[in-house]
Amino acid sequence: MRRLFGLSLLLMLLSLSACALFPQRDPLTINVVGIEPLPSQDLEMRFAVKLRVQNPNDTTLDYNGVALDLEVNGRPLASGVSDQTGSLPRFSETILSIPVSISAFSVLRQTLGLSQTQSLDNLPYVLRGKLAGGVFGTRRFVDRGTLDLRGSTATW
Template identity: 85%
Template sequence: MRRLIGLTLSLVLLSLSACALFPDRDALHINVVGIEPLQSQDLEVRFAVKLRVQNPNETAIDYNGVALDLEVNGRPLAAGVSDQQGSIPRFSETVLTVPVSVSAFSVLRQTLGLSQTQSLNNLPYVLRGKLAGGLFGTVRFVDRGTLDLPTTVTW
C-alpha cells in the first residue's frame, strides 16, 4: 500500500515538473477580418472566413490544420475545417482563410429566432476554433463581435 502511495505521489510530482519544461506562451490574438461568399450548392451556403492571427510570443507557432465553429445570436450557424499548414513567426501576424458551410436549416433557425425588428446584420457572434499543432502545440481560440453578412449571397 505504501509503495502505491509513493508511486502515485512520484507520478504527480513528475507530471507537474514536466509542465514546467514547456515555455509560457501568451495567447494568440485572433480576429475575424472578413467574410466572403463562396459558390454554394443545393441547400447550403458557403463562406470564406478570414482570420487575422497575431503571435505575440518569442517563438514561432507551427500549425497543420484549422477548425472553426460559428455561433450567431446564441445559435450554431456554420462550421468549417481546412488542412492548410504553416508557421506564424515570432511577433508576427498572418491572415488565414477557412471555408465554412451553412445549411439552409441553420439559416431558417436563425431567421425564425429573430424578432421582426432584427435583421441578419449586427447580430452577436462567437467564433470558436483551433489551430492544430500536434500533441502539445494545438491552440484553441474564441472571438466575439457583431456579424455583417455580405449582401451578394444567393440561394
C-alpha cells in the same frame, strides 16, 4: 511501506517538474477581418472566413489544420475545416482563409429566431476554433463581436 512512500514522492516530484518544462505561452489574438462568397451547392451557402492571427509569443507556432464553428444570435450557423499548414513566426501575424458551409436549415433556424423588430445588423456572433499543432501544440480560440452587414460586402 517506506519504499512505496519514497517511490510515490519521487513520482510526484517528477510529474511537477514535467509541468515546468512546458513554456508559458500568451494566447493568440484572432480576429475575423472579412468574408467572401464561394461557389455553393443546392441547399447550402459557402463563404471564406478571413482570420487575422497574431502570435505574441517568442516562439514559432507551427499548425497543420484549422477548424471553425460560428454562432450568430446564440444559434449555430456555420462550420468549416481546412487542412492548411504553415508556420507563424514569433511576434508576427498572418491572414488565414477558411471555407465554411451554411446549410439552408441553419438559415431557417436563424430566421425563425429573429424577432420582427430585430434587424440583421449588429447581431452578436461567437466564432470558436482551433489551430491544430500536434498533441501539445493545438491552440483553441474564441472571437466575439457583432455582425455589420451594411454596404455591398459583408464585413465583421
